Amino acid sequence: xxxxxxxxxxxxxxxxxxxxxxxxxxxxxxxxxxxxxxxxxxxxxxxxxxxxxxxxxxxxxxxxxxxxxxxxxxxxxxxxxxxxxxxxxxxxxxxxxxxxxxxxxxxxxxxxxxxxxxxxxxxxxxxxxxxxxxxxxxxxxxxxxxxxxxxxxxxxxxxxxxxxxxxxxxxxxxxxxxxxxxxxxxxxxxxxxxxxxxxxxxxxxxxxxxxxxxxxxxxxxxxxxxxxxxxxxxxxxxxxxxxxxxxxxxxxxxxxxxxxxxxxxxxxxxxxxxxxxxxxxxxxxxxxxxxxxxxxxxxxxxxxxxxxxxxxxxxxxxxxxxxxxxxxxxxxxxxxxxxxxxxxxxxxxxxxxxxxxxxxxxxxxxxxxxxxxxxxxxxxxxxxxxxxxxxxxxxxxxxxxxxxxxxxxxxxxxxxxxxxxxxxxxxxxxxxxxxxxxxxxxxxxxxxxxxxxxxxxxxxxxxxxxxxxxxxxxxxxxxxxxxxxxxxxxxxxxxxxxxxxx
Ligand SMILES: [Zn+2]
Numbered sequence: 349x350x351x352x353x354x355x356x357x358x359x360x361x362x363x364x365x366x367x368x369x370x371x372x373x374x375x376x377x378x379x380x381x382x383x384x385x386x387x388x389x390x391x392x393x394x395x396x397x398x399x400x401x402x403x404x405x406x407x408x409x410x411x412x413x414x415x416x417x418x419x420x421x422x423x424x425x426x427x428x429x430x431x432x433x434x435x436x437x438x439x440x441x442x443x444x445x446x447x448x449x450x451x452x453x454x455x456x457x458x459x460x461x462x463x464x465x466x467x468x469x470x471x472x473x474x475x476x477x478x479x480x481x482x483x484x485x486x487x488x489x490x491x492x493x494x495x496x497x498x499x500x501x502x503x504x505x506x507x508x509x510x511x512x513x514x515x516x517x518x519x520x521x522x523x524x525x526x527x528x529x530x531x532x533x534x535x536x537x538x539x540x541x542x543x544x545x546x547x548x549x550x551x552x553x554x555x556x557x558x559x560x561x562x563x564x565x566x567x568x569x570x571x572x573x574x575x576x577x578x579x580x581x582x583x584x585x586x587x588x589x590x591x592x593x594x595x596x597x598x599x600x601x602x603x604x605x606x607x608x609x610x611x612x613x614x615x616x617x618x619x620x621x622x623x624x625x626x627x628x629x630x631x632x633x634x635x636x637x638x639x640x641x642x643x644x645x646x647x648x649x650x651x652x653x654x655x656x657x658x659x660x661x662x663x664x665x666x667x668x669x670x671x672x673x674x675x676x677x678x679x680x681x682x683x684x685x686x687x688x689x690x691x692x693x694x695x696x697x698x699x700x701x702x703x704x705x706x707x708x709x710x711x712x713x714x715x716x717x718x719x720x721x722x723x724x725x726x727x728x729x730x731x732x733x734x735x736x737x738x739x740x741x742x743x744x745x746x747x748x749x750x751x752x753x754x755x756x757x758x759x760x761x762x763x764x765x766x767x768x769x770x771x772x773x774x775x776x777x778x779x780x781x782x783x784x785x786x787x788x789x790x791x792x793x794x795x796x797x798x799x800x801x802x803x804x805x806x807x808x809x810x811x812x813x814x815x816x817x818x819x820x821x822x823x824x825x826x827x828x829x830x831x832x833x834x835x836x837x838x839x840x841x842x843x844x845x846x847x848x849x850x
Contacts, residue, residue: 349518350841351830353610354810355618356671357512357651358536360610361520364411368520369536369613371529371606373599374546376400378410385524385544388446389417389428392436405441413522413544414446414472415499430459434466442469444496449474453483457490470496472522475511477502481643484514492516497541499524503531505538505639509647512539517838528563529605530629533622534636536609538644539651543606548598552591557584558598561628566594576600616658619670623663640668649675651832653810655694655756662699673699683719690716692738693757710739717752717759721813724772726759744768758813763850766815766823776803780816780829780836780844787818790825790849798836798843808833816844825849 352367353360361368365382372385376394386404391397404412414437421428430448437445447463450456460473471494475484488498488511497520500511512521522542523535532543551558557566559573566587572579578587578597587593605625612621626636638644648671660672672695680687680696689712690696691704708716710732717739718726727749732739735754742749742759750765752758761769769778782790786800802819809832816825827844836843 349520349839351835351839353614354651354653355613355616355656356537357509357539357648358609358613358618359539359541360613361541363520366411367610368541369532369606369609370542371532371602372411372413372522372542372544373548373602374415374525374544375549378404378407378412381410383411383413383542385413385415386440386442387415387417387420387546388433388437388442389420389425391440392417392428392432393425397436398439401436401440405439407441412440412442412444413542414442414444415524415544416446416448416474418448418474430462431466434463438467438469444472445469446472446474446499449476451476451478453479453487456487460491460494464494470494472497472499474499474501474524477504477507481510481514484511488515492519495519497522501525503527503535503635505535505635506642506644508535508540509538509639509644513647517832517835518840526602528629528632529558529602530561530625530632531635532602532605533609533612533618533625534632534639536613537618537622538639538647543602545602548602549595552595552598555588555591555594557587557594558601560601574601576604616653616656619672620661623668637668640671645671645674650834651809655698655758655811657755658698660695660699662701662703664701670695679720683716683723685716685719686712689713690720690757693717693720694755697757698755710734710737713757714739714742714752714759717757721758722769722773722778724769727768760813760847761815761826762848763823763826766826766848766850769815770817770821770823775817775821776805778805778812778814779821780804780808780814780827781819781821782816782824783819786816787824790816790846793846793849795842796825796827796844796846798831798839798841801836801843804833804836806833808836813847814844816846823850 350362351359352362372383374385378384416433445467448459473495498515499522501524520541523540524544526543526545555565556563566584569584578593612618626632676695688706689708693716696704714726727744731743733741739752750761753760781803782800789796808829812829814829825846826848827846830842
């Protein structure tokens with residue numbers, strides 16, 4: 349698993365050729381899709397289920413996200429056991445196996461253990477939506493060793509954030525059964541990775557067509573508001589009683605939403621995109637606002653890349669503070685920097701339309717550049733070279749110690765500057781401490797992996813400038829963090845992108 353991009357608490361993961369946030373349509377046969385979800389009970393209940401399972405097992409080019417079908421079993425077929433459901437998944441060659449959820453945590457753990465014993469495959473474990481954070485944590489702690497990921501059948505961002513926070517960061521978070529594509533960016537904001545739904549087919553069965561903002565009978569439309577291959581040269585009347593075509597259009601809309609969400613994350617504009625999508629329905633708007641409150645907001649702030657190389661749009665009159673501004677205000681306050689000094693400093697200097705119109709002096713810009721990201725003052729005898737009236741190169745005794753980066757107004761030290769920062773601070777402040785293999789990797793220009801890390805600043809977050817040091821606090825390199833402090837311990841991957849080597 350690789351974290352390719354991130355924004356807010358969202359991430360673009362790469363696993364087995366699939367990129368997240370991904371949409372996995374609920375189907376019984378994968379067709380030419382790359383990722384699908386299959387309900388094991390539906391498969392089991394199909395007349396030719398053995399032949400179908402055999403056909404699925406032959407496919408190694410598709411990722412199957414399993415669902416146990418536990419709710420349908422409770423409703424229609426109480427005799428079906430967990431053994432039956434696990435066996436059909438093994439027979440169909442599912443790479444990941446779903447267990448039964450349970451209202452009681454202990455029972456859900458017992459089910460997971462049994463599913464693991466029967467199948468020996470990694471598990472996708474469903475978390476009950478009635479559980480609070482503490483219960484979820486007991487469950488994820490007990491099962492993380494066998495889990496590929498965790499699933500939740502809820503569109504509540506607070507619940508999703510609780511699960512994202514409780515589970516290890518190297519697991520995949522699946523949302524079962526979403527009702528409309530517009531949910532995808534809003535739940536991706538708090539860390540959901542894969543979305544399953546059978547709604548595209550269910551709606552099509554009753555002639556319902558998904559539009560950008562709603563779901564309505566295709567017969568009520570004047571014109572098809574879509575240019576997908578199904579709709580391009582057709583009229584609503586052409587889709588009357590064409591369940592297959594409506595279904596295909598509906599599925600395309602879910603898929604397109606996942607794609608646009610990934611793109612928004614890559615552009616650093618997930619907030620704007622989710623906001624725009626949330627405005628399509630009052631209920632979704634409520635969920636969007638819910639994601640920006642209390643512990644859910646704190647979860648976003650903990651994972652959010654900061655600074656970010658994308659301008660930040662401000663929408664007056666919406667009465668929403670963006671997560672970037674909330675974190676920026678906290679940092680400015682702690683660094684004892686008047687916000688008027690931040691006309692060039694992230695996130696205020698990158699906000700459009702600008703919030704700060706006061707023009708800071710070069711000295712104020714330099715102080716903000718050191719205090720906000722590093723928590724220290726610039727060297728007393730520091731001099732600077734102006735570029736377009738803004739301090740750029742920072743010099744001490746005629747020697748350069750680093751630059752103030754134009755994009756975010758933060759001081760980016762070279763090795764000389766890193767040594768100054770180390771003198772003024774105590775470990776592990778703004779440090780990533782690495783073992784001998786880590787020192788060796790830096791020297792050989794190999795990736796600095798999280799497995800080399802001995803200790804980190806607990807405030808570490810993606811995009812933060814850090815100093816890589818050895819166990820004796822000698823500067824090894826400077827660079828940009830790719831992970832949060834917690835992820836360094838939980839995700840195998842590149843920890844720091846190296847900028848300067850000592
Ligand atoms: Zn269409």
